[in-house]
Amino acid sequence: MKKALLVALAMTAGSAVAAPFVWPAAWTAEQNTANKRGGEFRDYTISDFKTFNPFTSAEATSVPDTMAEGTGLFIQDPRNDDLIPYMAAGEPTVSNGGKRFVVKIRQGMKFSDGQPITADDWITTWKIHTDDKVGSNSYDSFFLNKKPITIKKIDDYTLQFDFPQASSQAYVRMAFTPWPDHIFGKAYRAGGAEAIKKMWTLGTPANQIVSPGMWVLSSYRAGERTVFERNKYWGEWNKDSRGNALPYLDQYSYRITSDLNAALAAFLAGQIDAFGPRNADDLAQIKRAIDSGKLKATLLPNVSPQASSQWIVFNWNKASDPAKQKLFRDVRFRRAMSHIANREAMIQLALGGLGSENYFSVYPIFKQQIAAGASAPKYPYNLAEASKLLAQLGYTKKNAQGYLVDKNGKVLEFNLSTNAGNTVREQLGRIFADEAKKVGVKVNFTPIDFNNLVNQLTAKGEDRPFDAILLGLSGGSNIWPFGSNVVPCGGNLHSYNNNSKGTCLTPQESLMTKLYYQGDAEIDPAKRRAIGAQLMKAEGELQPVIYLVGGNYHVAFNERVGGEYPRNLMNAYYGSRMNALTFIK
């Protein structure tokens, strides 16, 4: 009798709460077999939090982002980059040529205040993000080529997404975090965008903050420390591979350190649990502390390349100096410049030996795309080749100072600037200028103010105010790893050619624009990578931007924490661990 009752009870419970999401055991190298629970993971951030409001937040590490951990209709599997159903109950039903997705939402999920998470929460969140008066940072992710993505509620647990065109990023765009309709929806309907902006400021008491994710705000102390605690309702639908509720940790905290040096000091003193070493110096300090027994920690250098790139771009819009414009537009000149870039020396001298060579806009960390485009042309360091190409341009004679001159005796020279204060970029520029001098190219390298530099780079028109700029970019996903405002003509970071009409100047540029949109609309990953490979080929041939080098990603964490990724899953894109599977030993 007792047993029958138990079975009946289990069955009713089973029907009320849908099956939980089971976190694969393969996502962690060190499983929590001892059933250790509780404890606090102590993280750091270098700038103070600015708001708790998910709609106005714009910081790299933010309170809303931390609370959003463990949400989204789909999540990316670090093993193969696939997007798998998460808050969605299963794969969506796709129709209308890959433009309509009907998604069933997992039942039984709750916000940290115990309210169920339903379709209304997604609808409200979408509406607020797309109100341009709110100024949300996620605004752009709800538009495709300026056309809106629309979301409809079919019933409480079914959503219908309509895309204006097929999109490789569809699953990512659908995977936004739902914020509570019973809080934000109410405010929005009553007071519109202005009411939303006033919500959840730093003055809001932590107990009024509601989270859909793994963590909920517990306490905030300006400029010092912010603590999150486990959302107990989250564990109801998130289990480890043995059926235990997640996360194992009770708390997750951020110490606000004034800069990375202070963060390193805190890590060395054992006050925080993880640190991202930047360079050889950081690595050496950590290693010394470990070797001397002062610090019990794991140090993994050179885990992967960083998801960023450093490059030099030449300005094609210099109406005031037709000779230079002609030169910069000549593909042979740009190839010669790529041959001049001594990437090995840059890694050794500027990055302390801890870096990777870059040849394409795709970061080397996105291995699958890089492998697909392996046959795309590269122009590696080779001064003889550079001289040959420059000779083809008519630069065969050198003057008394050793610089190449054209037939009128004009020296081959250009100005190169980067942002002052970035020591790595300053060194990269010097190395480039030194190598250029060896073949007789005069590079006037000057670091200038960052804001000035950005204004020059993003200037539009037929006569833009720079010769060449050395800068870096980061950001972007591994699904379609090309930048929407970098590759297509007319994009504001299409920095080599940004004329007033936003038109392409060369066939390769047009081809790249076409391939960009084609790949962006391709849902099949293999086909998409093949398009990406063609794009890389066009990019390699055109050399509109000379990609140089990128730093490497290093991992360091305190021995007291466990549950990190297996070594082969760690990289700059996915990080070193999933917080849900992290535990204190």
Added chain:
Amino acid sequence: MIPFLLRRLVQAIPTLLLSSVLIFFVIQLAPGDFLTTARLNPNISPEQVANLERNFGLDRPVWQQYLLWMQNMLRGDFGLSFQYQQPVLEVVWPRVLNSLWLVLLNLFFFYLIAIPVGVYGAVRQNSLGDKAINVVLYFLLGFPSFFLALITIYLILQVRNATGLDIPVGGMTSNNYEQLSTLGRIWDVLKHLLIPALVLAISDAAGLTRVIRGQMLEVMRSDYIRTARAKGVGERSVIWKHTFRNGILPIVAGIGGLLPGLISGAGFIEVVFAYPGITPMLLTAINTQDLYLIAGFTVITTVLLIVGNAISDLLLAVVDPRVKVA
């Protein structure tokens, strides 16, 4: 006294107006704006940047932005901080409070150290003690306070490593602050304030001590002191009542300057000790070109400077009967 205050009020208007113009336009002289970094973000489209510019009012000419800012300020609205998307006063206030505690404690130590040491130096002029103090003060005068702070932190760390004593090196509260009782919290904060406040007081006291010493020496040589002594007035009374009171006049005149100092924080000491005061926040605001936050705060300190000067003059009248405010 009331006509004096009224006159000061009228004088303050053009001063404030001119300073607000200067503050606003000097900030604008810096290249770029709050959204410059957004322009370099591959994930933010130019349309969205333009949209944010419109929302923030950055698309308008500078003089229009100024007039709008001025208009709002007359209504007591200092504008929204771009980073926080919150009214400037709400952002600034908690930080000012934090700084206030540090500065008050620092002032307490400052006077506690400077006055007795200065008086001692004057009374025992050229004694061994006076000479020793002079040497130390010479050193301290040349030391920037942040450097002294760094040395202090280094020493604390050595002591911590050697003895295992839990001496706080930074921040304002301990990690377990939330679990402490009210009394425990006060003690916890005090523990964190003590060292930065002392470091700052010691390095600042060097200047004041020398001023007090010089002033005291000058007054002590005057006729009325000699007369007082000749009349048989007690030594204690001569020093504290007759000499000291006249010696500190220039210091009283400078007290008004403390008022803006109270809210503008303890400067680089806050940065070095990772203290959540106003300075680290303002530095970030300057870095990110959070226009209204910088401008709003600067205007508030200007107002306090004007008020502080008026108070100084009033105080001077109280201490020095020769000065009248009318």
